Amino acid sequence: MDIKTAIEGRKSAFFSAYDITDKTIKAKIDDLFARITEFGKTCQDAADFEAKFAASPLNQEYINLFTEVATTSKTKLKPVDDTPKDARSDAEILAAEAADDARFAVEEAMSPLRHEAYEARTKVLRSTKVGDALFNIGNHVETVVGVRKNLKDLKEAKKQRKQKDA
Numbered sequence: 001m002d003i004k005t006a007i008e009g010r011k012s013a014f015f016s017a018y019d020i021t022d023k024t025i026k027a028k029i030d031d032l033f034a035r036i037t038e039f040g041k042t043c044q045d046a047a048d049f050e051a052k053f054a055a056s057p058l059n060q061e062y063i064n065l066f067t068e069v070a071t072t073s074k075t076k077l078k079p080v081d082d083t084p085k086d087a088r089s090d091a092e093i094l095a096a097e098a099a100d101d102a103r104f105a106v107e108e109a110m111s112p113l114r115h116e117a118y119e120a121r122t123k124v125l126r127s128t129k130v131g132d133a134l135f136n137i138g139n140h141v142e143t144v145v146g147v148r149k150n151l152k153d154l155k156e157a158k159k160q161r162k163q164k165d166a
């Protein structure tokens with residue numbers, strides 16, 4: 001993937017998922033992506049872009065704008081309809097299937113971008129001694145929490161066994 005594709009994927013996610021009719025929102029999207037495109041020109045490749053974008057204020061602006069669009073625009077993606085097929089017309093069935101396909105397409109298109117952003121953030125974080133130490137501490141904390149939960153479960157099982165035997 002190249003930088004242009006990463007940027008276009010983010011922008012198309014707005015219009016694939018939402019029917020954006022508000023001119024102010026469209027202008028905000030155009031402005032943000034003009035700035036993201038300029039930002040992309042300062043990056044060496046897609047991995048560099050993802051790492052730098054994840055740490056930049058533009059990423060938070062993107063998230064905030066996506067939230068604004070999600071709360072002010074009509075979604076194009078309808079949830080899967082559980083109505084029995086014989087109770088719906090063929091047109092309704094086709095429309096529901098098309099909406100499902102669109103929703104899955106958006107999720108599939110965003111999945112590699114999310115993964116690449118996660119990988120880029122991790123790479124940037126681990127590139128310093130402090131960041132690497134924090135990353136490792138985070139992993140150790142998760143392990144301790146898991147062990148603590150397992151010990152609590154074992155203690156509860158032992159207690160229940162004692163009550164059952166009594």
